[in-house]
């Protein structure tokens with residue numbers, strides 16, 4: 001199947017909560033998450049991390065943490081997206097662009113670590129969570145482009161999700177994303193007209 005253009009993926013995407021038995025091969029999963037990882041972030045911090053859950057027993061536990069939302073258990077792949085600012089700041093030297101002179105890279109790393117180090121942890125966590133939604137947007141469109149439907153979710157107990165997967169204590173969980181081949185059409189897209197959301201001055 002040929003990949004959809006960005007515009008076609010945006011037009012076709014809608015939340016899908018039932019899936020066929022068709023698997024999501026590792027090659028497709030890797031390609032989709034690679035594209036999600038191409039999202040931009042301030043200072044290129046890239047705090048998002050993905051756990052792809054295929055194990056039915058773990059999906060069943062996560063479904064419990066998501067208040068029984070059936071798509072969590074039913075999707076061939078359940079992506080748990082989390083933001084790890086502590087881990088991201090540790091590997092920040094790798095995120096500094098190799099095209100920059102070394103002194104500029106070192107300066108950027110020191111500056112960014114200083115900014116976040118002087119911030120209440122909850123503020124840094126909120127910042128990382130916001131950056132991670134950019135990656136989630138890329139993920140939804142990348143999946144659609146590769147022929148997979150998704151259901152992004154915020155309806156879950158983040159502490160329980162973190163405990164089930166052993167995520168770092170500082171992690172935030174901006175979304176669970178169920179992914180697979182659609183077994184339903186979903187609701188037709190219903191959005192405000194552009195003049196509600198755009199003003200040119």
Ligand SMILES: Cc1cc2nc3c(=O)[nH]c(=O)nc-3n(C[C@H](O)[C@H](O)[C@H](O)COP(=O)(O)O)c2cc1C
Nearest residue numbers: 013014015069152153154155156175186187189190
């Ligand atoms: C961040 C986020 C959280 C959401 N949480 C849930 C959820 O917990 N359960 C659910 O069934 N749908 C959830 N949705 C789906 C929205 O209800 C849906 O995107 C919206 O109604 C627009 O419909 P569409 O995605 O089909 O275009 C969520 C969507 C987003 C973007």
